[in-house]
Amino acid sequence: MKDQGPIEPEIMSASDVRQNFGTVVNRVARGEGRIVVEKHGSPAVGIVSIEDVRRLRQMDTRVAERRALVDSVRKRFRDVDPDEIKQEITKAFEEIRAEDRARERDVQASVR
Numbered sequence: 001m002k003d004q005g006p007i008e009p010e011i012m013s014a015s016d017v018r019q020n021f022g023t024v025v026n027r028v029a030r031g032e033g034r035i036v037v038e039k040h041g042s043p044a045v046g047i048v049s050i051e052d053v054r055r056l057r058q059m060d061t062r063v064a065e066r067r068a069l070v071d072s073v074r075k076r077f078r079d080v081d082p083d084e085i086k087q088e089i090t091k092a093f094e095e096i097r098a099e100d101r102a103r104e105r106d107v108q109a110s111v112r
Contacts, residue, residue, distance in 0.1 A: 007033065007034055009033065009034035009035055009036045009046065010033055010034070010035050010036070011035075011036045011038060011043075012024070012035055012036070012037055012038070013037070013038050013039075014037050014038065014039045014044065017035065017037050017047070024047060025047070028047050028048065028049050029049060029050075031049055031051070034046060034047065034048050034049075034052065035047040035048075
């Protein structure tokens with residue numbers, strides 16, 4: 001199956017959702033779409049499947065883990081001059097590139 005890209009939600013007014021709540025819930029539960037509920041013409045809430053809720057939870061967990069990692073690194077380097085950090089990062093990337101080039105040369109030599 002070809003990736004169709006992001007799912008565009010259907011926009012419904014709060015009163016339409018109220019009048020058709022059972023149908024809306026069933027459609028979303030079957031994976032037939034997502035609903036953005038508008039209140040007074042402005043997006044207010046979304047109705048999504050439980051699979052979407054699970055994905056959101058996973059994303060929230062990943063974001064929290066990354067923030068904790070960044071905070072940890074910040075604490076370790078809070079007393080280090082930012083220019084020194086930039087130099088060390090540049091040096092590390094240069095070392096990685098050199099290792100990659102050496103590995104590529106080894107691969108090319110072994111193919112011959």
